Amino acid sequence: VAELSVRLPIDQDRMFLFGVSAETTYLGKFLNQSAPRWRGAILLNPSGLLELSGTSTFQPMPKILISAGELEGREKELKEFQQKMLNSGVLVDLAIAPGEKHHLIGNLAQRQRTRAMIDFIFGD
Numbered sequence: 001v002a003e004l005s006v007r008l009p010i011d012q013d014r015m016f017l018f019g020v021s022a023e024t025t026y027l028g029k030f031l032n033q034s035a036p037r038w039r040g041a042i043l044l045n046p047s048g049l050l051e052l053s054g055t056s057t058f059q060p061m062p063k064i065l066i067s068a069g070e071l072e073g074r075e076k077e078l079k080e081f082q083q084k085m086l087n088s089g090v091l092v093d094l095a096i097a098p099g100e101k102h103h104l105i106g107n108l109a110q111r112q113r114t115r116a117m118i119d120f121i122f123g124d
Helices: 001-008 025-039 075-087 108-123
Strands: 016-020 039-044 063-069 092-097
Touching: 016 025, 025 039, 025 108, 039 108, 063 075, 063 108, 092 108
Parallel strands: 016 039, 039 063, 063 092
Antiparallel strands: none
């Protein structure tokens, strides 16, 4: 990333990580090693949740957006994770798509997810 930012006009304060399903496990490991570098991370239907144990409490932390389908049955777990992260100083937004499973199919769910990502990225 640092090499690219020298060659390309990349605003490092606006970079987000993005992962879907099984990719979110690797995203979490990568984020744990380089959290202060990123503005945020978006996890769609995460297979695992982030562990930010390798970061200092004095470093700026990226905000996190997690989007999942309601029928996955993970809403309670995700809300507990959200609270745990908040206690560590990390903001986590949740977007739970009603009536959807791991892969969102309905147009309403797709629009809600897209709106959540737009608000997450540009809402500051």
